[in-house]
Amino acid sequence: MKTAVDGIVIWEVKTGEADRVITLLTAQGLVTAYARGSLKPGGRLTGTTAMLSYSNFELASGKNMYTVTDATSQNRFLKIYAQADKYSLAVYFCELMKYLAPTEEDSSRFLSLLLNSLYLLDGDLKPAWQIKAVFELAVMTLAGYMPDVDGCSRCGSPESSGGVFFDPLEASWTCSECLDKEGRAANYLFSVIAAVRYVVHSDTRRAFSFSLTGDAVKQFGRLSEEYVLAHLERKPRTLEFYNIIQ
Ligand SMILES: [Zn+2]
Structure with a gap:
């Protein structure tokens, strides 16, 4: 047939x-x-x-x-082919899809996420750090690993006046007031959590439409990569390769 x-x-x-x-x-x-x-x-x-x-x-x-x-x-996506850093990032996206997308089930949102990400990468329409981090958070969310970022894990507050603590395994965060009470240190800026919240609640087209500056850029990239590694059963070999050639 x-x-x-x-x-x-x-x-x-x-x-x-x-x-x-x-x-x-x-x-x-x-x-x-x-x-x-x-x-x-x-x-x-x-x-x-x-x-x-x-x-x-x-x-x-x-x-x-x-x-x-x-x-x-x-x-x-021939422009991606021509640049080793872009190509290795695209292949990393593919490896995550191989592990996380379903077989014989509706996966139109996985397909749309991958095609959008490659389109943005191919045309230099968004910086690579943003495409990578959004892809990582969005694919984990589609696969059922959505982080609980709507409110503080202790008091439920949706905001934080200072830095927060995000735990990738627990997939939740704690606000600065609760951290002060417990005598604990922050590991992320609150703006990073707000960006994660935006991505996980947006469709695959709009998920890339936000901006971050300064330290938040690096932190956002660290959080998304740590989040993938905390929940994926194996370490993607293509990620190691991408990080080496960066
Ligand atoms: Zn709190």
């Missing part, structure tokens, strides 16, 4: 002479497919089945997995 689906290649494994097994993120979940001859230079499927290629795929169902019979490219 044949089926056609729009999807983006988020993983590839070389196999055989010049074939690859690719993982697609589609609006209906992750799909694995065999792309015969797709590593041959100039082959019919070579470009459309490469990493980050967003295409309309024609798939034939087989014994163990689908086979790609044809593919029509919609976007290849």
Whole structure:
């Protein structure tokens, strides 16, 4: 049986002479497919089945997995390909999708988050620190790991007059007044928590529309990365690589 689906290649494994097994993120979940001859230079499927290629795929169902019979490219994010730092960040996004997006279930919001993030990265429309941190928080939220940032974990206050303490494992924060009472130190500016709150309550298009300055920029990046590592069962290898080439 044949089926056609729009999807983006988020993983590839070389196999055989010049074939690859690719993982697609589609609006209906992750799909694995065999792309015969797709590593041959100039082959019919070579470009459309490469990493980050967003295409309309024609798939034939087989014994163990689908086979790609044809593919029509919609976007290849070629500017990302040309820059090692951007490419390694994009591949990190793909690895998170591989672990967190569902199979055979509605994953249209995962797909929209990835496509938006790559579009912004490809066109230099937002700084990389922001795209990375928003992606991390948004993908964790979609996967069911939304942090509880609406109010202080002790008193429930939505605001804080000073620095706060955020605990990535507990996924909650404590306001400066409660920290004072308990004699504890802050580890984040309150503006960072306000930005996290904005991201986790926004749809995937609007989540990138905010600004932070000064120390809050670094802190926001630290919080989002620590949050991923605290809840993901394994450390993404692509993140280590991205941080090395930074
Ligand atoms: Zn409090």
